[in-house]
Amino acid sequence: MAQIGNTKVLAGVKLSMMEPFADEPNKGVLIMGAELLPMASPTFEPGPPDERSIEFSRVVDRGIRSSEIINMESLFVEEGKVLGLFIDLYVLDYGGNLFDTGTLAAMSALKNTRMPKIESGELIRGEYTGNLPLGGYPLSSTFVKIGNFTMLDPEIHEESAADARLTICTCEENIVAMQKGGVGAFKKEEVLNLINVSFEKRDILMKHIR
Amino acid sequence: MGSHNPNIKLIVDGKRLDGRAFDQLRNISINVGVLENAVGSAQVIWGDNKVVAGVYGPRDVFPKYQQKPDKAFIRTIYSMATFASIEEHSRSGPNKRSQEISFVLSEAFENVLMVEKFPGKMIDLHITVLQAAAGTRLAAFLAGMAALIDGGFPLNEIAAGVSAGKADGALVLDLDKAEDNFGQSDLPIVYNSSGEIILLQMDGKMTRDELTESIELTSAKSKDIMDLIRKAVERKYAGEVKTELNFR
Numbered sequence: 001m002a003q004i005g006n007t008k009v010l011a012g013v014k015l016s017m018m019e020p021f022a023d024e025p026n027k028g029v030l031i032m033g034a035e036l037l038p039m040a041s042p043t044f045e046p047g048p049p050d051e052r053s054i055e056f057s058r059v060v061d062r063g064i065r066s067s068e069i070i071n072m073e074s075l076f077v078e079e080g081k082v083l084g085l086f087i088d089l090y091v092l093d094y095g096g097n098l099f100d101t102g103t104l105a106a107m108s109a110l111k112n113t114r115m116p117k118i119e120s121g122e123l124i125r126g127e128y129t130g131n132l133p134l135g136g137y138p139l140s141s142t143f144v145k146i147g148n149f150t151m152l153d154p155e156i157h158e159e160s161a162a163d164a165r166l167t168i169c170t171c172e173e174n175i176v177a178m179q180k181g182g183v184g185a186f187k188k189e190e191v192l193n194l195i196n197v198s199f200e201k202r203d204i205l206m207k208h209i210r
Numbered sequence: 211m212g213s214h215n216p217n218i219k220l221i222v223d224g225k226r227l228d229g230r231a232f233d234q235l236r237n238i239s240i241n242v243g244v245l246e247n248a249v250g251s252a253q254v255i256w257g258d259n260k261v262v263a264g265v266y267g268p269r270d271v272f273p274k275y276q277q278k279p280d281k282a283f284i285r286t287i288y289s290m291a292t293f294a295s296i297e298e299h300s301r302s303g304p305n306k307r308s309q310e311i312s313f314v315l316s317e318a319f320e321n322v323l324m325v326e327k328f329p330g331k332m333i334d335l336h337i338t339v340l341q342a343a344a345g346t347r348l349a350a351f352l353a354g355m356a357a358l359i360d361g362g363f364p365l366n367e368i369a370a371g372v373s374a375g376k377a378d379g380a381l382v383l384d385l386d387k388a389e390d391n392f393g394q395s396d397l398p399i400v401y402n403s404s405g406e407i408i409l410l411q412m413d414g415k416m417t418r419d420e421l422t423e424s425i426e427l428t429s430a431k432s433k434d435i436m437d438l439i440r441k442a443v444e445r446k447y448a449g450e451v452k453t454e455l456n457f458r
Contacts, residue, residue: 176414
């Protein structure tokens, strides 16, 4: 579980045997899901994923997928059989900045994901062969702009007052995902400056991954 | 963006597979006023992308809880036809990808529209991708933007965007299907006429320098696309073209 301020996100990783996608028969499959539990906020409703939860899971997904930290070919089992890596984000309490908390939770969970034992093409539940190897840690920084001020890690009131929002996910020397949100606009130089800030703030987030 | 595949060459003899220079866009044509019933409409052909947009409103908000007392509620529905892409036949109706695109397009359109002129009402933008070949969200934005102008909606700004990305390590603009599938990154950006960024998404890998250069290149090209919108509207009012759907 990751907690930033009052936001708590629990990430669970599960591996299951499945058919590969037709266009990538020799690669495993990464599937990200997100549940905004109604217990987490009076503004979350029960029911199928709404646009907020879709954007949340897709932004976290993009950071992890683009950084190529998981060798998807290593999830190949045999012809027509690959491992599916299911990462599910459960928002338990919502106090703003879902994206950064979700990415942190997902990376923490991936770090201690155990690889299941596979015998003659079957997955043996409860037996493991070591941890899932990771090639790095994509981590995101989210900023909001309110009037002329831009601030990192918005809490819930700052988020609702924000004109615009920008999430930047970095891994090693690369920017691996970005998502702008909100009705307001960012100037070009603002975006470039925030990219520099997000590289600086990575180290703080990194310390929390155990 | 699909998966990076180092075995597929995207740059041969300093040119892209379709012969374009690195900063050259595909051909774009815009035609406005193409639908009978919609308040405003447009079709866009951008490379092999074919997109139609129709705008309705301002009208009463349904469902009613989405009503906003101080401004219009903008609902953008981006959808892709089941036969639109080169891949398998797809299911009709929204999926996570199309819902996310609809959401970010709505926010960008709310920036350009004078939403405060229509408190408590809604403006509906329906955008359908009939043929898809990479860059559909920007083609969809362009069609929606042209349809809003065609419908005479009051605007703060006009806006347009283009994507930057990396193919075989080279920075290129307006990714085509192969570059989108096998390139190393994709960065769609929409700018308003003041040069501010109103839509931005990115996936793949880019360094800070590549990103800085991408922003410079895309902001310059977005102005060219805004000119195409202006010309399309002028053509309609000059009566130079018959405004009807034409996908050839």
